[in-house]
Amino acid sequence: xxxxxxxxxxxxxxxxxxxxxxxxxxxxxxxxxxxxxxxxxxxxxxxxxxxxxxxxxxxxxxxxxxxxxxxxxxxxxxxxxxxxxxxxxxxxxxxxxxxxxxxxxxxxxxxxxxxxxxxxxxxxxxxxxxxxxxxxxxxxxxxxxxxxxxxxxxxxxxxxxxxxxxxxxxxxxxxxxxxxxxxxxxxxxxxxxxxxxxxxxxxxxxxxxxxxxxxxxxxxxxxxxxxxxxxxxxxxxxxxxxxxxxxxxxxxxxxxxxxxxxxxxxxxxxxxxxxxxxxxxxxxxxxxxxxxxxxxxxxxxxxxxxxxxxxxxxxxxxxxxxxxxxxxxxxxxxxxxxxxxxxxxxxxxxxxxxxxxxxxxxxxxxxxxxxxxxxxxxxxxxxxxxxxxxxxxxxxxxxxxxxxxxxxxxxxxxxxxxxx
Amino acid sequence: xxxxxxxxxxxxxxxxxxxxxxxxxxxxxxxxxxxxxxxxxxxxxxxxxxxxxxxxxxxxxxxxxxxxxxxxxxxxxxxxxxxxxxxxxxxxxxxxxxxxxxxxxxxxxxxxxxxxxxxxxxxxxxxxxxxxxxxxxxxxxxxxxxxxxxxxxxxxxxxxxxxxxxxxxxxxxxxx
Amino acid sequence: xxxxxxxxxxxxxxxxxxxxxxxxxxxxxxxxxxxxxxxxxxxxxxxxxxxxxxxxxxxxxxxxxxxxxxxxxxxxxxxxxxxxxxxxxxxxxxxxxxxxxxxxxxxxxxxxxxxxxxxxxxxxxxxxxxxxxxxxxxxxxxxxxxxxxxxxxxxxxxxxxxxxxxxxxxxxxxxxxxxxxxxxxxxxxxxxxxxxxxxxxxxxxxxxxxxxxxxxxxxxxxxxxxxxxxxxxxxxxxxxxxxxxxxxxxxxxxxxxxxxxxxxxxxxxxxxxxxxxxxxxxxxxxxxxxxxxxxxxxxxxxxxxxxxxxxxxxxxxxxx
Ligand code: NA
Ligand code: NA
Numbered sequence: 047x048x049x050x051x052x053x054x055x056x057x058x059x060x061x062x063x064x065x066x067x068x069x070x071x072x073x074x075x076x077x078x079x080x081x082x083x084x085x086x087x088x089x090x091x092x093x094x095x096x097x098x099x100x101x102x103x104x105x106x107x108x109x110x111x112x113x114x115x116x117x118x119x120x121x122x123x124x125x126x127x128x129x130x131x132x133x134x135x136x137x138x139x140x141x142x143x144x145x146x147x148x149x150x151x152x153x154x155x156x157x158x159x160x161x162x163x164x165x166x167x168x169x170x171x172x173x174x175x176x177x178x179x180x181x182x183x184x185x186x187x188x189x190x191x192x193x194x195x196x197x198x199x200x201x202x203x204x205x206x207x208x209x210x211x212x213x214x215x216x217x218x219x220x221x222x223x224x225x226x227x228x229x230x231x232x233x234x235x236x237x238x239x240x241x242x243x244x245x246x247x248x249x250x251x252x253x254x255x256x257x258x259x260x261x262x263x264x265x266x267x268x269x270x271x272x273x274x275x276x277x278x279x280x281x282x283x284x285x286x287x288x289x290x291x292x293x294x295x296x297x298x299x300x301x302x303x304x305x306x307x308x309x310x311x312x313x314x315x316x317x318x319x320x321x322x323x324x325x326x327x328x329x330x331x332x333x334x335x336x337x338x339x340x341x342x343x344x345x346x347x348x349x350x351x352x353x354x355x356x357x358x359x360x361x362x363x364x365x366x367x368x369x370x371x372x373x374x375x376x377x378x379x380x381x382x383x384x385x386x387x388x389x390x391x392x393x394x395x396x397x398x399x400x401x402x403x404x405x406x407x408x409x410x411x412x413x414x415x416x417x418x419x420x421x422x423x424x425x426x427x428x429x430x431x432x433x434x435x436x437x438x439x440x441x442x443x444x445x446x447x448x449x450x451x452x453x454x455x456x457x458x459x460x461x462x463x464x465x466x
Numbered sequence: 467x468x469x470x471x472x473x474x475x476x477x478x479x480x481x482x483x484x485x486x487x488x489x490x491x492x493x494x495x496x497x498x499x500x501x502x503x504x505x506x507x508x509x510x511x512x513x514x515x516x517x518x519x520x521x522x523x524x525x526x527x528x529x530x531x532x533x534x535x536x537x538x539x540x541x542x543x544x545x546x547x548x549x550x551x552x553x554x555x556x557x558x559x560x561x562x563x564x565x566x567x568x569x570x571x572x573x574x575x576x577x578x579x580x581x582x583x584x585x586x587x588x589x590x591x592x593x594x595x596x597x598x599x600x601x602x603x604x605x606x607x608x609x610x611x612x613x614x615x616x617x618x619x620x621x622x623x624x625x626x627x628x629x630x631x632x633x634x635x636x637x638x639x640x641x642x
Numbered sequence: 643x644x645x646x647x648x649x650x651x652x653x654x655x656x657x658x659x660x661x662x663x664x665x666x667x668x669x670x671x672x673x674x675x676x677x678x679x680x681x682x683x684x685x686x687x688x689x690x691x692x693x694x695x696x697x698x699x700x701x702x703x704x705x706x707x708x709x710x711x712x713x714x715x716x717x718x719x720x721x722x723x724x725x726x727x728x729x730x731x732x733x734x735x736x737x738x739x740x741x742x743x744x745x746x747x748x749x750x751x752x753x754x755x756x757x758x759x760x761x762x763x764x765x766x767x768x769x770x771x772x773x774x775x776x777x778x779x780x781x782x783x784x785x786x787x788x789x790x791x792x793x794x795x796x797x798x799x800x801x802x803x804x805x806x807x808x809x810x811x812x813x814x815x816x817x818x819x820x821x822x823x824x825x826x827x828x829x830x831x832x833x834x835x836x837x838x839x840x841x842x843x844x845x846x847x848x849x850x851x852x853x854x855x856x857x858x859x860x861x862x863x864x865x866x867x868x869x870x871x872x873x874x875x876x877x878x879x880x881x882x883x884x885x886x887x888x889x890x891x892x893x894x895x896x897x898x899x900x901x902x903x904x905x906x907x908x909x910x911x912x913x914x915x916x917x918x919x920x921x922x923x924x925x926x927x928x929x930x931x932x933x934x935x936x937x938x939x940x941x942x943x944x945x946x947x948x949x950x951x952x953x954x955x956x957x958x959x960x961x962x
Contacts, residue, residue, distance in 0.1 A: 054569075062566050063544035065535070066573040073576045082703035086577070087584035087608050091699075092692050094528045094604070097520070097812045100502065103530055107495060211818050274822025276506050277815045283502030290499070306492045310537065313491040317534020318545050324531075334690050335651075335705065375545060414549070509824075512807060517798060520810055587702055593718060 047078045064375055065318075068325035075332045089331045090324040098204045101282035102319070105195055107312040108286045109151035114308055115299035117260055118147060118160045124257040127250055130243050134229075134236035136172040140165050140182055141189065141228055145221070148190030150263065152197035158187040158421040166426065173237035180426060181436035182232065185444070187418035188410035189228070191373075191403055192221035195267060195281065198373050198406065201319075202399045205381045209396075210278040211271055215461040216396045220404065223457065224447045231443055259292045272465055319374050326378040339386045346387060353391045357452050360384065361405060368409020372417060376406055400458045404451050408444045411437045472542030472563070474621060480540070483614070487537045494530045498523060522596040525604045532611040539618045560630055567623035574616040581609030646674070646682025648869060650861060653691035653700070654710035661891050662710060662764065663687045666859070669884040676876040681869065694718075701758075701862055708861035710764065714794045716858060720752045722941040728929060729800050729853045730922050731945075735893065737952050738765075738854060744948040748941060753858075759866040761877065762885035766855035767831035767896040772844035774826045778911045780804070780920055786826040789816060795936040797829070797853075800928040804921075813838070820844055831855060832899035833892070841903050849910040850918060859885070 051074060058067040072086050093099060112118075125139045132138055143165075148157045162183050169179040191198055194214035203210040245253070267285055270276050276284060293299050300308060333339065350356045367376050381402065388398045410418040413434055423430040451457060474480055501523055505515045538544050554562065588602035595604040656662035663685060670683035691697055691706060694715020700706040717724040725745070732738050742763060753760040777783045783806070790797050790808030801808050809825050819825045820843035828835075828844055829852055835841040859881075866874065904910070933939050 057566065057569050059547055059549040060562060060566065061546045061548040061550070062569055063539075063546050065544065066570050066577075069577050070569075070573040073573075073580060081705050082583065083576075083580040084583035084587060084703050085700060085705050086580045087605075088696060088699045088703070088705075089692070090608060091528075091584070091605050092696050093531075094524045095693055095695075097524065097815070100498070100523050100527050103495065103527060104498065104502070107499075207814070209814055209818065272822060274819070274824045277811060277819060277824065279815070280502055280506055283499055284506065286499050287503050306488060309495050310488040310491045310534075313495055313530050313534035314537045314541065314543055315534070317531050317536070318538045318543060320528075320531030321535040322545055331691075334686065337684070371547070372545060509809060515807065515809060517808075517810060520792065583703075587699070591699075591702065 047074065050074055065321040065325040068322070068329050068379070072325065072328035072332055075329070079332070079336070081335070085331065086328040089328040092327060093320070093324055096204055097279050098200065098210055101195070101200055101210075101279050102197065102204070103313060103316040104282035104286040105150075105197055105200065106152060106316045106319075107309065108282070108289045109156065109197070110308055110312045110315070111286075111289050111293055111300070112147075112260075113151050113156045113160045114304075115293040115297065117293070117297075117299070118143075119164070120257050120260060121147065122161070122164055124253050124261075126243075127245050127253040134233040136169050137174065137182060137232035137236055138229055140169065140186055141225055141232065144183075144186035145190035145193060145225055146264075148186075148188060149193035149196045155187065155417050155421045157190075158183065158418060158425055162187075162422065162425050174235070177436045178235050180422065180428065180433060181438070181440050184418045184422040184433055184437050185228070185411055185440040187421060188407045189225070190221065191407045192217035192224070192400065194218075194264075195285070198377060198403055199399070201323075201374065201377050202381060202402060205323075205378060206385050206395050206399060208399060212396050212462050213399055214268070214271070214278070215465055216400050216458040217403070218461055219457045220400050220447070220451045223450060224404075224444065227443050227447055228440070231439065259296055263288070322375055323378045326382070329379075330382040333383065339383055342383070343387045343390050347390070350391075353393060354453070356388070356391045357393070357401070360388070360401065361448060361452060364402060364405035365408060365412070368406045369412040369414065369416070371409075373406045373409065376409070377402070394455060394459060396462065397455045397458045401448075401452050404444075404448050408441065408448065411441055411444075472622070474540040474618060474625075480618075480621070484537065484540055487533055490533055491530060491537070494526050494533070498526050498530070501526075518596055525596055528604075529607050532607050536611050536614055536618075539615050560626065560633070564623065564626045564630060567619055567626055571616060571619035571623050574612050574619055578609055578612040578616050581612050585609050647680040648682070648865070648873070650681070650683045650707040650865070651686065651705070652683055652708040652710070652861075653686040653689075653697045653706050655689045655693065655712065656687055656710060658687040660687075661888065661895065665884055665888040665891065666710070668887075669880050672880040672883060673877055676880065677873050681873050681877065704862075706862075707865050708761075708859070710857060710859050712766075712857045713855060714791065716860075718793070719756050720749075720758070721936055722752050722938050723749060723858070724794075724796055725937060725941045725945050726856060727794075727796050727853055728942075728945075729796070729925050730850070730918070731925070731949070732768075732854045733851060737949060740952040741945060741948045744951075745941070745945060748944060749858075753860055754863055757863045758860040759863045760858055760860050762859045762881045764857040764859060764885065765889050765892045766857065767833060767892060768851035769829050769831055769853040769855050770835075770850075771848040771852045772828055772830065772835060772840065773846045773848075774820060774823075774844050776846045776909070776911060777827065777848060778913045779917055783827065787824070789819070789825040789828045791829075796928075796932065799931050799936075800925060803924050803928045803931070816840065817843065829853070831896060832903060833895045836899045836902060841906070841908055845908050847903070847908055847910050848913060850913055 051071060054067055054070050054074070058064060069086065073083050076083050076085055121143050122139070125143050129135050129139050129142070144157050144161060147161060151157065151160075165183055166179055169182070170176060190196065194217065196217075199213050199217055200210060202208070203213050263285065266288060267281055270284060271278050271281050294302065294305065346356070350359060364380070367380055371379070385395060385398065389395065410416055413419065419430055419433050419437070422428070422433050501519050505519045508515045535544070550562075585602055585606055585608070588605050593601040595601040652666070654662065654666070666685060670685070673681050673683065691700060694709075694711050695718065697706060697709040697711065698716070698719055701709065713724055713727055726732060726738070726741065732741060746763075750760045771777070771783065773786055775782075775786055777786055784804060788801060788806045788808040790801055790810055792810045792812070798808075811819055811825065816825070816828060817839055820828065820840060828840055830838070830840060835844065866877075869877075929937075929942065933942060
């Protein structure tokens with residue numbers, strides 16, 4: 047049986063569908079423990095009792111709709127009009143636009159594809175070094191992961207059964223801190239000012255009019271949730287409906303004929319995530335049945351006595367996980383195991399969520415499996431090793447942010463105290 | 467993990483199945499958006515919603531995800547790790563694909579089997595789900611999707627096996 | 643320590659370290675001692691095995707051998723068990739205890755039909771309507787935005803008869819929705835509203851029990867029946883020792899909660915006799931729609947009979 051499990055595990059490294067690997071391990075484990083294998087499906091069927099799950103497919107659809115429309119172009123145009131007077135304007139624009147775009151499209155790599163091709167030439171034109179520019183865009187591919195309504199944030203809430211409205215609030219300050227530090231660094235690396243671009247009043251007005259429909263999205267989303275108009279789960283439906291109307295009827299970016307393709311594309315993406323979630327519920331249930339989390343906690347407690355050493359260890363562990371797994375698999379596989387242990391050390395699940403996501407965000411840019419590195423290498427047709435080098439300084443900044451976020455829980459929880 | 471070896475050709479019964487999947491996904495996603503928005507609307511107009519909407523929504527999500535995963539199987543779009551990343555000798559590559567299809571076939575067959583056992587239990591136990599349809603109807607999606615998935619992997623496996631057998635006569639020519 | 647010959651894997655929604663789990667562990671310890679370690683229990687608290695429905699499914703296939711179920715959850719399996727949850731029916735602990743004892747044989751029988759061995763009844767306590775606004779008349783209740791838990795036919799049909807369309811939300815969404823004003827009136831035990839922090843928002847409590855909430859500890863019937871007679875007796879004896887203590891502790895925490903809430907400024911509203919009478923008439927209407935789909939006539943008649951009996955007894959009745 048152990049041999050069989052090892053064979054299955056090694057198949058996981060050779061591009062077997064991950065949900066089948068996890069599912070097969072669960073089947074074999076339950077069978078081996080003399081427990082009816084239908085428990086695997088019983089666990090999967092629990093997904094129908096998860097109210098927050100409804101928001102996942104809807105936000106995925108919204109994200110794909112936005113990225114297939116010309117919304118990225120409009121956002122970029124708008125921010126150029128309003129932000130290029132800033133020193134280091136183009137770098138700041140890159141950071142902000144990517145952060146907002148990633149939050150809405152779910153950090154599934156869309157940002158680099160939708161915006162990278164526009165941003166890189168713009169940065170180079172303004173005189174930024176190529177290496178800096180590529181590093182910036184690669185890093186930006188997952189920036190905004192901590193801002194609502196990013197998919198990984200929701201997925202963490204679903205798995206950890208924590209309040210989504212609290213998670214949404216918790217991510218804001220840590221996300222801003224990360225953004226600020228990256229802005230400071232970018233300012234230091236910005237070339238000397240060229241002639242300040244100037245826009246006429248008419249151009250400014252036009253820029254505003256063009257973005258007028260998409261600009262209120264964050265307000266609709268957050269205002270709706272914290273203003274008591276809808277619960278977080280319903281926010282996804284309202285957002286999806288709104289974006290559907292805006293892109294299809296107002297801007298007409300996507301012809302009606304193309305809508306079924308966009309819809310089924312989104313649901314295929316969702317399906318890939320859902321089956322991993324389903325399979326990992328089954329494998330997690332086996333571990334719970336065998337009381338593994340409890341024993342793991344007892345074991346770790348012998349060596350790690352305080353919360354702060356645990357957090358340090360957790361960060362190292364998660365950085366390794368982030369380097370190996372993509373964010374969705376990492377969340378569904380690791381959160382159920384770590385959560386009870388972290389709670390045992392008195393760590394707030396919301397704070398844990400922010401630590402988790404910050405780590406996994408860094409994982410997007412770390413070899414060997416860094417989605418952003420691959421995407422940027424593909425998009426800009428550069429060898430991946432070149433991108434390793436260009437992202438290094440940014441990685442250092444992200445690590446500094448991670449330390450601050452980890453050891454300053456206040457940053458994650460203070461807004462909840464005011465608004466939650 | 468999209469490559470020619472991982473995708474099923476469109477056409478015939480499979481083409482029909484793909485079409486049904488796509489239409490079903492669009493229909494269910496539209497229903498989800500409409501129902502969820504309707505619920506919010508009703509709450510404002512009648513200060514109360516329809517009790518059957520929420521449970522129905524949750525099963526729609528489950529169905530959407532599973533049918534989406536079924537489509538992902540034909541399109542070779544399942545999340546997977548690839549540590550070899552094209553570093554394997556070209557001669558081994560197609561054999562690895564064959565091995566992976568075989569594993570996927572066995573694993574999805576195992577899930578179908580477990581789904582069948584689960585469904586039998588649900589039918590015996592009874593109980594009603596959304597829209598007064600029996601619970602086993604709503605949960606029947608598990609063995610159904612896993613069963614169809616098994617069929618798809620069987621096709622992928624046999625296609626790859628045939629290609630390998632035929633390929634032994636020629637020199638190894640890999641599609642890129 | 644050797645593994646027990648008969649291991650019962652038990653799941654519960656109650657969190658680890660809660661009174662329920664603590665008391666259950668005391669019960670398990672006594673059984674283990676009395677059976678010389680032959681019968682053992684392993685507890686999965688905090689809902690890690692899923693909700694009532696998932697727990698029941700897992701008992702059916704043998705992964706679990708018992709569970710602490712809530713009334714709402716297990717009633718989809720044993721519908722008659724929900725009879726004591728009828729609104730404005732039971733009014734005091736005295737009535738609760740008397741009716742419960744009288745119904746126990748019927749409950750045991752119904753559970754056995756579903757392959758469940760009822761070991762003990764547990765209590766959540768009296769449920770009160772709590773609101774962010776002062777509600778002491780029926781029109782005021784009807785006007786406020788009501789919450790209702792999902793999957794409870796009794797409260798669904800009762801609220802419908804009252805002309806209220808409730809907003810159904812999952813428990814984790816309730817507190818934030820109370821704050822944002824999406825819902826105004828919620829239903830919970832006093833202790834429950836403290837644990838979930840609902841009392842910080844819903845500061846007005848209608849001081850007439852809206853209903854009674856309870857649960858059950860049940861084991862797999864076949865596994866229980868396969869135990870030697872002495873072991874079964876040991877389980878029943880230990881249950882008789884420890885579950886009454888749990889009941890007592892639950893009642894104490896509800897009383898304590900009332901004190902805490904009053905100190906923190908919760909207002910306990912009195913409602914007049916006519917309103918209560920009106921609510922009870924509406925209840926009788928609701929019950930008619932529940933029989934026989936959600937409840938058998940037999941169990942309802944037995945319950946009302948027991949209630950008449952206890953109410954006709956001289957004051958003081960049976961000591962608690
Ligand atoms: Na990585
Ligand atoms: Na990664």
